Amino acid sequence: MSVRELVILGTSSAVPTRRRNHNGYFLRWGDQGVLFDPGEGTQRQMRFAGLAASDITRICVTHFHGDHSLGLPGTIQRISRDRVPHTVRVAYPGAGEEYWRRLRHATSFHDTDVVLPQPVGGSGSCPVGEGEPFTVTALPLRHSLPAYGYRLAEPDGWRMLPERLGHFGVRGPDVSRLLREGSLVLGDGRVVDLADCAEPRPGQVFAFVMDTGVCAQAVELARGADMLVIESTYLDSEEELAERYGHLTARQAGRIAAQAGVRLLVLTHLSERYEEDEEERFVAQAGEEFDGSVVLAADLDRIPLPARR
Template sequence: MSTRDLLVLGTASAVPTKSRNHNGYLVRWDGQGLLFDPGEGTQRQMVRAGVAAHDIDWICVTHFHGDHCLGVPGVIQRIARDGVEHPVRAVFPAAGQHYWERLRHATAFRDTEVVHERPLDGAHAEIDSGGSPFTLSARRLDHPVEAYGYRLEEPDGVTMLPDRLAEHGVGGPLVGRLQREGRVTARDGRTVTLEECSVPRPGQKLAFVMDTRLCAAAYELADGVDMLVIESTFLEEDAALAREYAHLTVRQAGEIAAKGGVRRLVLTHFSERYRAEDFPRFAEQAAECYGGDIVLARDLDRISVPARRRA
């Protein structure tokens, strides 16, 4: 069975704590690894989690604040040092190209040519996924520096119905041909269509939303996804700080998930001002407006993407 999950490498915001590293999130999807926002210490967190540079196919940076990108030099140099041969696509805001260049070449090392840059520009960007088993898109969020959220989608498909196939006399190699071509001629000479023997199968979807105020793009990214990974920097009583620093409260994260019909809400990017005894309140405040599955992310958690929705 293919793996589709989230490996959490860090859950702090601007300042790491003893128990929470700077940001870092590895989404594993059918043999491909998408590393989102590698903050400082990501390389060591990867070692602790048992993943290697060879597990990275994408590096996706939402914006160029340090807690979301200071791990880029170590990750790139590890890709080079370990001799990764497959392409690694690097996606980041075009407005921060100069920051990317500084991070990409932060120190002297034997460089690699496998990293392929794909700067983002505009309010909505479709990203060439290069034959990956998903589509990837980005939308610009509302933050003091140019920032993007990401949306990963498996294309919709179909589920074949064995009883319908038998009823229409379709079996063996004809089943695969029916899936590929949409219609076949059965053994009795009848034409059988794919719609007669299947039901739609919605593809799985995941969204990744980091630093932002409430904005239309955040709702659009979260719409209909199976799992939403989202910043929840502040508790609701600190909403004034959230507005000042262009972040979300955890209740706002819950509102986004509720309006989008999200199935699993993963809360992360917590301010260092909160102590261990404060964290149950994050789940409580999100649940005030969101009735689905809430996961309060911890470093080195592995969180599965919910199974596909039924048609």
């Protein structure tokens, strides 16, 4: 199976710290590479992580606060400098078109035509996927300016059952034919359907929810996700601040994961106010609401997507 993992490039919130860079998350999905919210320093973090501009096939920007987007100019210019040959689609809130244009052409450089803008908008689901092994859907979140979360969903498939294939005598190239065509006529005239030799296999789902207050759309984005990457800017003691600025506490992030039936919860986007010895409290508070696996992201971590269900 192809590699599917999240590479953490940065995990701070508005202010980077000595241990936490501004935001940046790279999802490797086989031959696809999705860069989320490139903040300042993204290029350098990619070098540390062994990633190249040519690895990027799509960029998703949740909103146009600097810690989520000021790495765009350098990233795009690097795509041009390295002569990346393939199309790189960039999804971003259409309401921030002015900011997109400023960042897209922030300084002089030899431009490239492979960068394809895909503004998202509206109050409902906004599909932006095209020619990829997953669908990409954006939904609006609740923040101080237009912000969208993203959901990547692989189509459901089938898991072949060797004992059933053996029972019907289906082998070799006929296995692929059965999977591709849905039924097969055997040499003795019997018809074998795919459901006779396979069981449904849910496609994998990845959800990315950044700056937001508590809202139904965050749960909808994360519904049934194998991995949810979500902001957890504050601890319980700053819940009032979280509400005021449109952010989440670790506990609220855990509650969203529980409501959505998530498998793996990845907490990130920590306020610079917290010292290293306080960080275990993020996992503890989220874990009081969510009984699944919880990971507190750290810069340059590599977190594999959970194995298929």
